[in-house]
Amino acid sequence: MLKRSLSFLLLLGAVFLGLLNVGSVSANTIPSNYSFDGSKFTGPIPYYSSTKSQKAYIWNNSQTKRIHNLKNYPNTVWLVSKAFVKPVKGKNQVYYKLYSAYNKKVKGIAWYGYFKKSIIKLPVLFNSQQAYLNDLSSNKALKLTRMVAKLFPNSQVNLNLSKSLYVSLPQKTDLLNGFTNTKAIGLNSFDSEGNFTYYERMAPSKAIKLIDQRLTELGYDQDKRNSMSNYDIGIIIVGYAESFDQQSELNIANKYRYPVKLSNFQDMQDYGACLIQLGIPK
Numbered sequence: 001m002l003k004r005s006l007s008f009l010l011l012l013g014a015v016f017l018g019l020l021n022v023g024s025v026s027a028n029t030i031p032s033n034y035s036f037d038g039s040k041f042t043g044p045i046p047y048y049s050s051t052k053s054q055k056a057y058i059w060n061n062s063q064t065k066r067i068h069n070l071k072n073y074p075n076t077v078w079l080v081s082k083a084f085v086k087p088v089k090g091k092n093q094v095y096y097k098l099y100s101a102y103n104k105k106v107k108g109i110a111w112y113g114y115f116k117k118s119i120i121k122l123p124v125l126f127n128s129q130q131a132y133l134n135d136l137s138s139n140k141a142l143k144l145t146r147m148v149a150k151l152f153p154n155s156q157v158n159l160n161l162s163k164s165l166y167v168s169l170p171q172k173t174d175l176l177n178g179f180t181n182t183k184a185i186g187l188n189s190f191d192s193e194g195n196f197t198y199y200e201r202m203a204p205s206k207a208i209k210l211i212d213q214r215l216t217e218l219g220y221d222q223d224k225r226n227s228m229s230n231y232d233i234g235i236i237i238v239g240y241a242e243s244f245d246q247q248s249e250l251n252i253a254n255k256y257r258y259p260v261k262l263s264n265f266q267d268m269q270d271y272g273a274c275l276i277q278l279g280i281p282k
Contacts, residue, residue, distance in 0.1 A: 079099055119244070232281055
């Protein structure tokens, strides 16, 4: 698959550059020499705030002043550009240098325990419709996907249609055999200035308005979408998230709270998409 091939090529490049040498990092112990620098190869790694604390702060770079409280940014994706170890009360703790994906001026240093990786398990890894829908309803990284689904209020999100947006022929044909009137729609386009829109990398509250407009331009205004009760819909939207089509890689990503570069795995963003697939079940 495209993502798998790209991941393999990127990992080959990383090995060639000697970037995977991090020693014996484990999920339960933090080595004193642990560090991460996204500028060297992978780019920043996306995270969400997962803490319920009302006093979880982002500090300035010298860690002498609190500048942001995470309670004020519940839906922000944070991009971790660097990570480093700092001894605290005799234990190694990881700290992140990060910034908001939606406003680079909102930045600073924060303790890693406040955050959880933004991870998407791609539709091809699901074996049941219900498991897929459960993940869709609960995964914070799928917020925009949920919002797009609500634009089609009378249509059911379908696992096979979503899978068809990711796989290539002949698997795509097999997945669509159970549907008629199939149509794939790319939600992104070029704006009036010739720039590609990348809705998946916008704040969801902004992106959903533009996607609504885009669908209307394509002939799917709200009245049309409301009438499509005989249609199912597939959706694949991947923006600021790590996405996985291999269960083994997904397991490793979830195992380590902080970014890692291992001999067989490396945290990175290497796939993006903003597509829907329509179809009427036979």
